[in-house]
Each structure stands twice: as structure tokens, then as C-alpha cells.
Amino acid sequence: MTSEEWILIGVVTAALGLIASSRLRPDVVALLVLLALGVTGLVTPEEAFSGFGRSAIITIVSLFVITEGLNATGVVQNIADRIRLLSGSSEVRLVIIVMGAGALLSLVMISIAAGAMLMPAVVQVARDANVRASKLLIPLAFGTLVGGMATYFTTANIIVSDVLQENGLGGLTMVDFLATGGLVAIAALVFMTIWGRRMLPDRESPSGSVSAAALSRSLRETYRLDDRLWEVRVPPGSRLVNMSLDRSGIGEEAGVTVVAIWRDHHAILAPAPNERLRAGDYLLTLGTEDRVRKLAEWGVSVGRNNGIKNTQHDYSVDLTEVVIPPRSNAIGKTLKELRFRNKYGLTAVALWREGRSVRTDVGLRPLQVGDAVLMVGPAQAIRALSEERDFLVLQSGHAYRPPRPHKATWATAITAVVLVATILNIIPVAVGMLAGAVAMVLTGCLSMDDAYNAVEWRVIVLIAGMLPVSIAMTKTGLASQIATVLVTALQSSGNLAVVGGLFLMTVLITQLLGGQVTALIVAPIAVTTALQTGLNPHAVGVAVAIACSAAFLTPLGHPVNILMMGPGGYTFNDFLKPGFWMTVISTVAVLVGMIVFWGIR
Helix, strand or coil: CCCCHHHHHHHHHHHHHHHHHHHHHCCCCCCHHHHHHCCCCCCCHHHHHHHCCCCHHHHHHHHHHHHHHHHCCCCHHHHHHHCCCCCCCCHHHHHHHHHHHHHHHHCCCCCCCHHHHHHHHHHHHHHHHHCCCCHHHHHHHHHHHHHHCCCCHHHHHHHHHHHHCCCCCCCCHHHHHHHHHHHHHHHHHHHHHCCHHCCCCCCCCCCCCCCCHHHHHHHHCCCCCCCEEEEECCCCCCCCCEHHHHHCCCCCCCCCCCEEEEEEEEEEECCCCCEEEECCEEEEEEEEEHHHHHHHHHHEEECCCCEEEEEECEEEEEEEECCCCCCCCCCCCCCCCHHHHHHHHHCCCCCCHHHHHHECCCHHHCCCCCCCEEEEEEEEHHHHCCCCCCCCECHHHHHCCCCCCHHHHHEEEEEEEEHHHHCCCCCCCHHHHHHHHHHHHCCCCCHHHHHHHHHHHHHHHHHHHHHHHHHHHHHHCHHHHHHHHHHHHHHHHCCHHHHHHHHHHHHHHHHCCHHHHHHHHHHHHHHHHHHHHCCCHHHHHHHHCCCCCCCCCCCCCCHHHHHHHHHHHCCCCHHHHHHHHHHHHHHHHHHHHHHHHCCCC
């Protein structure tokens, strides 16, 4: 191997190590890679910065904008409402509808956006049908992933197409992905409906070991929340100080039920009768207004002063669950640092993270993607929070309401025209997508500021910064070296074995690094392998691109999996068994697609 190849191996290995260890943000690592390749001379300065001007970047930016246009005009919300109407109470029917809706939306939207928009509706449908959310949210996540396999409009698919173009082979189209990816999606839906749903966890109890969603639901079921919830503070001079609940008279004399107590930074849910009250405790109580008002005669204060004026003096509160989405600015910050209670008037009671319920110092823990937080506060405060992009409120009564529903027809028409134009190759994909994004602004579906805010710039920098790696792998001959090893090991078993080997290698790397980075690393190897073996490069490109979306084995493989962790009450291992079989099904379906649609034997 040449010195240039060893340098490139060192740069790529260091970059992948930093990304996998989360020591630095992936977009920062991408910029360091870009600089390293330029300084070492592995690529020219023009090649180092070429990623920012590639058609793939324009396509991905435009896709973010079109996705936000569908969101802001209520198109996605309308689909979510349809799910509620069609769902019924059958678990099998729910799995089909939820997974199918996720797959269909992912044909035209970023997968994580499709999952985030459908998740509140799915959680509500699960509660209405008395089906555990854990039975539906993994199918939703997997549905968005397999839907992304059947479309050009998935980040990894766009990257692989761009690498093919860089090698002078022509890019991929929507039709290229639709046949093979559609076969995978159908096989996955059949598997999950018949067999896979039986592998999903079915956990929910009114105890403390359940998710935030279950805590909220169990409180409502156990304590008849047709009455209203109130927060009551026990000041130092109250007669209730140092009294146990069973001797306080709150239940017998006042006719009020204490549902929970927050004390300092700790939540006591369903407190025991012998629990002693302390000065400064906040009691979450259940009862009619006149009964709660009687407690004021005992030296307590009804309501919490959060610095928010309430001219109607309605001190009743509500429970809701809030999820931290992948693009939230709250990630890495604590609720205390965000001054959450002062700003929104809501109190965090419990947090569900990676299979554990946390009730102590909730406000002092840095927030992570997929965290589900049980919160209590006034209904109007919950509604206000639902309008914030940094938080996802899982409660239908306070659900997000799109700001421009009157523009839904325009957004739908624009998306349909872009799809038809790209499928029929009337105009280049990048041009069509950019035209669609501009049309969203011109028709008033989005403002220009909304369009800028819709773009996940960290993803754009990550892809543009890592694209020179693909160029360097081809220029230095490293891609050819790796391809030769693969061909030597697999070609004796036939061309289909070569495609299968590339597919499985890509799937494994995707579980660790995610589909975007994996596509940038594997695509040049796949293209070179195809050229060495005489395989159709486009067929191999489709197989590798689909593998980049096969992030079923762990929640870390794709952000949409992480997003489902909290609301579904999932642990890391919950993905392993259904994810393993989804990987097997996907592999078999892709190989069948290679035989039927691409003629590879």
C-alpha cells in the first residue's frame, strides 16, 4: 500500500473513532476531515470544498424545506388524523396502518421528520385503543426506515447516487429504488404483522418502573381524572406540616385525593398513606374546585406562582408527556439551565430514559434525544409548549397545530409535481427539488426564515465535509484495494454473494455510524467492486443504499429509533430481536430484488 493510502486510512479511522465515541460532534469531525485531506494533499483544495456545491447537497437542503412545508401546512397532521379515524382497536390493524403510514410518508419526507410528526398521533391511538404504545412505536420507526429504502429522497440514497455520478456512471432515479425497496417494504410489513409484533415488548404497569407515558396514563386510570388536577403548596405555617397523609384529613374531611408529591428535586408518585408532609411540599391533588378551595383554610396555597400572570385565576393543572426530538436546541442542557419552569410554567415530574424511570433531580439532568418527560402544569402552558420546535408534546388535547393549514392544497400539489417530474426524468432531481422548495416559499407555505430554519445544517456540514473522503478513496486507490479483497473472498460464490457481502458489511457499519456516514465510506468501495466484477454499478448502488437504511438492530442506528425510546418505554435490547429478523428479511428481499429486477445471479 502507498503512503497516501495509509494516511487516508489514518484520517478515516480517527474520524470514525471520534464519531462513534461522541467525543466531538459529527459535523465538527467532518470539517476536521476536510482540512486533513486538504493539508495532506490527498485532494486538491477545489475537491476538498466541492461537497458544498454538489447536487446532492442541493437536493438534501431542498428536501428539508419541502418536508417542513408539508408539516407547516398540516398535510402530515391530516394524515395523522386519518390514522386515528381508521385505527379501530385491533392490534394487527394498528400495526398495518401505523407501519404503512410511516413508510408512505418517508417516500417524500426525511424519515426522522415523518416519525416525529406521526408519533403523537400513534401514542394517542394506542391509548384510545387500549394497546400499549410499545407495540406500535417500533413498527412506526421501522416503517419510516423501509419507506426510505423505496425512494430516492433519502439522504444515503442521494449520497450513493452522487458517488456514481462522480465516477461518470450516471445517477440513480426514483424508479431504481422503488422496485427493490418496495419489495423490502412489503416483506417487512408482512413480517411485522404476522410475526414481528409478537416480539415487541408489552410492558406497562402503574408502578414506578414504567415509562413517562405509562405513569401519566396510570394516574388517569387509577384516580378518575374526570375531576380536575390541582397543585397545592404546603407552607411552613400550615397545619399539614409533619402530618402523615392518612391523619391529615385531606381525604376524609376535604374529599380530595393526593396523587403525587414533589419534594425538592424528587417526585413521589402515588404516595403511601403514612407519607409525612413537609413544609415546601407541592401536592398534586384531585378533586372538585370547591373541595380544593377548602384546603386554603388549612393554611395551604392553591396553585404555583411561576411568574406568569393568569387573569382568569384558573389554577387547575394537567399532565402531559414531552419528548426531546433530534433537532432540539435543548439537547445537552438541563431544564434548570433552560429556565423551563419560569419560561413555560410547567414542572418536570419524571423522566424516562433508556428503559429507566428517573424521579430525582429531573431538572438537573442534561437532556438527550428521545428523553420522555412527564410534566404537570396549566393546560394553556402545555398548549404554548406544543408550539415550540424544541419539544414534542404527546397529548392530543394540546397537540401541535400547523400555522398555515389553508396552504395544504398548495403544499400537496407542489410535492406531487416534484415527484412526478423526478420519476419521469422530466428534469434533473436536484433542479426539481430546488424548484419545489422555492415554490413552497413563493406560495406562502413557508416564509424564507422558516425555510432556513427547516434545514438541519449540521447534517449538511457533515455530508459536505465527508464527501471528499469518497474522492480520496478513489484517487489514492484505497477503494480499489478494498474492493479487490472483497472480490477475491466472495466472487467464487457468484455475483449475488458479492452483492450480499457488500449489503451485510454496510448494514453492520450502519448500526455504529448511521446511514449518512456509512454511505460516504462504503459507496466508493461498492462502485469499484461493481466495476471490477462487471456487475451493474447501479444495482450495487441500490443494494448498498438500502443497507444504509437497515438500521434495525439498535436504537443508535438511526435517530428515528432513538426518538421512540422514551414514549415506547423501550430498552436497548428491545430492538435486538425484531431488528435481527428485520435485517434477515431485508437481506433476503434485496437479494430477490437483485435477481428479479436487475438480473444478477
